[in-house]
Amino acid sequence: MRVLMIIDGLPGGGAEKVVLTLCEGMQKLGHQVSLFSLRDVCNYSLPPGIDYQVVEAHSSAPWRKLTELSRRAAALDTAIAAAESQAGAFDLIFSHLHKTDRIVARCRTIAPQKLWFCIHGILSTSYLGHRRGLNRWFKRQKIARIYQGKNIVAVSTAAADDLPAQLGITPARLAVINNPFDIAAILQQAAEPLAVAGEAYLVHVGRFHPHKRHDRLLAAYAASGIQASLVLVGTGDEQRIAGVKAQAKALGIDDRVIFAGFQANPYPIIKHARLLILSSDSEGFGNVLVEALLCGTPVVSTRCPGGPAEILQQAGLSQALAELNVASLAETMAAIYASPPVINSQPLMAYDIQPICQQYLALGR
Structure with missing residues (x-):
């Protein structure tokens, strides 16, 4: 099986470490694993044999903030197409962390049935906890648009329960899979x-x-x-x-x-x-x-x-x-x-x- 992991950089964090552990574990089970990082940041040692690529889309245009997500999604589309033309289609694609998910949700080359968004935290607490009134409602709608009707992996039952209860999200498929430890x-x-x-x-x-x-x-x-x-x-x-x-x-x-x-x-x-x-x-x-x-x-x-x-x-x-x-x-x-x-x-x-x-x-x- 060919598996692609996508994450917005690899600084020293728990979710980033989980991604690397998954990459190493899947490879040891005999699968081909690619890891695409959307920023050139890595504070961890990479597992040997992993197809690691940095996919960036820099811009100096004054409107670069407005086009950031679509620009980075287009760069990711290009990288995925190139990888699949060289070694065959990916069977599973996992997107990790909300910033990554916002970019991946705009990609056009990924088949929805192969794509899983991995929820590593309690989204309502992380992104809505400090918001009130209309500001909270708009942010809730933005988050829901990314995940509504999508395949989702949640790292805990609490993270899974938070989606429908606090964000009104109904996944296409939902799996609760705890984090791995070597x-x-x-x-x-x-x-x-x-x-x-x-x-x-x-x-x-x-x-x-x-x-x-x-x-x-x-x-x-x-x-x-x-x-x-x-x-x-x-x-x-x-x-x-x-x-x-x-x-x-x-x-x-x-x-x-x-x-x-x-x-x-x-x-x-x-x-x-x-x-x-x-x-x-x-x-x-x-x-x-x-x-x-x-x-x-x-x-x-x-x-x-x-x-x-x-x-x-x-x-x-x-x-x-x-x-x-x-x-x-x-x-x-x-x-x-x-x-x-x-x-x-x-x-x-x-x-x-x-x-x-x-x-x-x-x-x-």
Whole structure:
């Protein structure tokens, strides 16, 4: 089977990592995989043997913003036509992330029955949460036009339920497929040496973005009474990071908050942490929770819209869920830190790369 993955760049994010894991897994199962990136941005190592292409459509015209989507869609059409003329038609095409979906929806060379839009987040929270009135209605209509009557893969039941409930979207076909994890590779990478192994610290892994709620995380950490350091792994806008540093100083915890930046291999840091915290307002799935549990690290997560509750309930760790406020998060952090639960890794095997890739490939049959 020939499979095409399309994404708007590969910076250090969870959805981007999922795409690369899918590419590698499908190739190992004997399928031909192409990956088209719509921006020349890649902070990850590419799986060997993947047909990787950057498809860009630059313009210096003063009206370039008005023509951006149609211009980039035309460039993608050309790239797909060229690839299919050389090696045959693609059997399955997956579009990842909303910016990509807006471009792919304008393509003219893709057969609708072969195309699947992959929803990695809670769209209503991400794109409508801060909007009100007519502005919210117009944005809701724009989003619905892209996905209405299309084939959709959602990474969690919550992400799937959000489409009809909040956006009025009725897919042609809908599949809920959780994110894949190369469990053997994660455990191998987690075993690499770490200078601070044995020291007591907490960790948060995620980009500096409003939905990740670093402000809630720091306030809860300060209120929890936990004296172990808090390590923040991730990158983002410098101004936003500066704001988080300012908050840490205002709370009097700046001497215990460590900004570790982007880590190509975060697993040793996760493995040796006493606790991993997820403080988000929404998460399509919650990759880092699965990764931490695979590494044997206890977790605490907000009971936010998305996958975290599904993951932790399936793992038998409902006590690690906190409500969406500082007090509950602080209390849950303190409780789990003081009395870490026993982690049963068996339910996590359902997320292994091979069974998840097989669910994706079955969409083409």
